[in-house]
Amino acid sequence: MSMLSVLRKIVQEVSTAPDLESVLDLIVRRIQRAMRTEVCSIFLLDSVQKRYVLRATQGLNQEAVGKVSLSMTEGIVGLVGQRAEPINLEDAFSHPAFHYLQSTGEERFHAFLGVPIIHHRSVLGVLVVQQHDLRRFDESEEAFLVTVSAQLAGVIAHAEATGSINSEQHPQAEAKAVHDRRFDGVAAASGVAIGTVVVATIDAELETVPDKTPHDVEQELHSLEMAMEAVRDDIRTAGRSLAQRLKSEEQALFDVYLRMLDDPALKTEIEAHIRAGNWVQGALREVILGHVKQFNAMEDAYLRERATDVRDLGRRILSYLQESAGPMEVDYPDDSILIADELSPAMLGMVPENKLVGLVSVTGSGNSHAAIMARSIGIPTVMGVVDLPFTRLEGRKVIVDGYSGRIYVNPSEQLLEAFREVMREERLVAAGLEGLRDLPAETTDGYRMPLWVNTGLVADVTRSLERGAEGIGLYRTEIPFMIRDFFPSEQEQLQSYRSQMEAFAPRPVTMRTLDIGGDKALPYFPIEEDNPFLGWRGIRVTLDHPEIFLVQVRAMLRASEGLNNLRIMLPMVTSVHEVEEAMRQIDRALAELQDEGYAVERPMVGVMVEVPAAVYQVRRFARIVDFISVGSNDLTQYLLAVDRNNPRVAGLYAPYHPAVLRALQYIARETRKEGKPVSICGEMAADPGGALLLMAMGYEVLSMNSNNLPRVKSAIRGVSLARAQSLLSQVLRMDDAEEIHRYLRRTLKHLGLGQLTRPRLPNQQEPAEDDPDCSGAD
Structure with missing residues (x-):
C-alpha cells in the first residue's frame, strides 16, 4: 500500500474516533505499524502547566502515559516545540538537549525523529518515532511523519477541545476540568458579553442538535420508539406506492432503510446514550453521525455510499422527534448568548431583544448579514470559531470577547471578574459620550x-x-x-x-x-x-x-x-464602461x-472604490460622477489578497497596512484634483485612530456603524486638524501595520483619549505606553 493510501486511511480512521484518548491511541498504533518502527509517541502541550505531557505511546511503557512530562525548554521534545520544525537524530543520547525520561523504557532506543503538531500557528505537541538502531530516519519517512502531523493537527485540536468541554459535564471531573478554555474566531461586533449559552437548532439538521439532560428518560425512550415506527410506516407506504414505477435495484433502497430500522443494535445504541444522560435528539445525533463517519472511512465505494443512507434515515427520525415535541419552548435566560453552526437573521429574532447579550457562529463571516445586524444592534459577536464543539455548550457559562474574536468556556472566577471590569469600563465610557449627541464633530482648531x-x-x-x-x-x-x-x-x-x-x-x-x-x-x-x-x-x-x-x-x-x-x-466598479x-x-x-x-x-x-483597478482610475471616475466613496473593508481585502472572513487568514487582514494607507491617501488626493467630494465607509472610519488619519488625508465624510459614532466624534473634538496631519505624517513613515496600530493607541492615550481605544483585555499583552514620539508637535 502506498504512503498516500496509508495516510488517507489513518486520517479517516482517526476522524471517527469518539474522544481524544482514542484519537491519540489510534495515531500512535497506525503510525508505528505504517513506518515499521519500534516506538511512536505523542506529547501534547498542557497550556496551563506549560509542559509537554506523554499522552499516548506504542512501544514505551504504558504506565508512563499521563505521568511523564517535559518543560517547554526541556529535552529534544522541548527543542522540537521551540523550533517548530522536525529534528532527526541518529543517536538521541549524544544530543546535548537529550533528557532521559525515567519509567518510559526509552533507554533502549537510539534513533529519534520528532515533528511538531501545529494548528493555526500554535504548537499543540510533538509526534515522535524511535528505533533501537543507530540510524537517521530517511527523507521519505520524515516527509511522511510531517505530512501525518499536518493532516491530523486539526483533528487533534478538535478532539482536545471537545474533551475539555466534555470533562466539565460531570461534577467528579471538576478537579481536572479545563478552565478558561479559549477558542479563536473572527471579531464581528465589538464588546464583551458574559452569559449562558442557547444553541440554535435547525429543523431536521443533525449537526445542530445540542446535548441536553433529559427530564424524563422513559419519555425520551418512548419518543424514540414512536419516531422510528413512524419512519418505518412512511418507508413502507412509499415503497408500496412506487413499486410499479421503480426498478428492482431502486426498490431495494427501501429494504435497506427498513433493515436499518429493524436492526436492534441501532435502537439499543441510541437508548444507551439516552440512559447515559442525553436527550433523545442528542443521542440520535451522536449515534447517526458516528455511523456516518465509520461508513465514510471505509475503502469500499459501495459501503461509503451507505453513509448518505444512514444520514438520511437519521434526519427522518429527527424530523418526527422535532414534530412530536412541537415548537420548542425555550426558556431564554436573561443573559442569553446564542450559538449556531451558522447564524442567520431569523435566528437572531428567536431571542427576545432584552435577553440577547452575545452571538457566536461556528462558521460564517465578519461581513455576513447576521454580523451586520449584530453590529447594528450593538451585540458582541464572534464568527468563524471553527474548533468550537458548540453542541456540547447548551446552558454553559461563556465569555464572548467581540474585540479580539475569542470565546472562553468554563471561565474561572478570576477571568470573569477581569471581563466584568472591562464591561464596567465600557458602560462608563458610553455614559460619558451621551452628551455629544447634539454637538458637531469639530476639531479644536475649528475643522468640521x-x-x-x-x-x-x-x-x-x-x-x-x-x-x-x-x-x-x-x-x-x-x-x-x-x-x-x-x-x-x-x-x-x-x-x-x-x-x-x-x-x-x-x-x-x-x-x-x-x-x-x-x-x-x-x-x-x-x-x-x-x-x-x-x-x-x-x-x-x-x-x-x-x-x-x-x-x-x-x-x-x-x-x-x-x-x-x-x-x-x-458598488464594485472596475471600469469606466x-x-x-x-x-x-x-x-x-x-x-x-x-x-x-x-x-x-x-x-x-x-x-x-473597492478594488485596486478602481484606485488607479479614480480621477477618470471623478470626471463622470458626482462623488467618490471608498469601501475600505473590501479594498483592504483585495489589496492584501486576504479573505477577512476566513478564520485561517483573518489575522493577516490589516486595515493599517502601509499599502492600504497609501492607497487611501492616493484616492483622496486624486479625487480632490477633480474638485469632487470623497467619503469613506468601513471599519477604519469607525475606529477613532483611523478616523483621525482619514480626516488628515482629506476625506470629507466618514460613514460608520452608529454604535461607533460617539467615540469617533469624541476623538475628533479632542484634537486639532494640524495634530491629525502630524500624526498621519508620522504613520506614513512606518513599515508595519501592528506598529502603526500600537502607535495610534499610544497617541490617543497621550492626548487624553485613551478611553476611546479598545479596552485592556485579560490574557493579552499590552504594548509599552512610554513612546517618546507620541507627543509630536501640534
Missing part, C-alpha cells in the same frame, strides 16, 4: 468633519439619529432583498427606501445599488462559484440583469419624490418616471 452612518435595517434609523448622525453614507439595499423569498417589487422597495429617506430628511441618504455575490447571497438567486469574491458580484450582476437594476433605481427615485435627499452609489452604462440606466429610469408624471429630480450619483 461630517459623520454619517451605515444602515440597512429599520432599527438602524432610530439608533443612528439618537447618536447624532448627519446622514447615511451607505444604505445596504441588499438587506430588504435578503429577508424575502423572492425579489421585492418596485412598490415594496419604495416603501423600504422611503422610510429611510423620510426619517433622515433633509439629511442625505446614500443608497448603494444591489450588491450581491461574494459572501452576500440571495436564497432565491443563488450564485455558485469557486471564487465568489472574484466572480459575478456587485455592478456586474445588476448590469447583466437590467430588469432588476431598473426596478430598483425606479423605486429609489420614487422614494425620494418631494424629499430630494437621495444619493445613488454603484461599467459606470457609463449604469449612468445610462439611471437616466433612463429618471426619464420614464418623469414621463409618467412623477416629480423626481436627478440625484447625485457616485461610485464605490
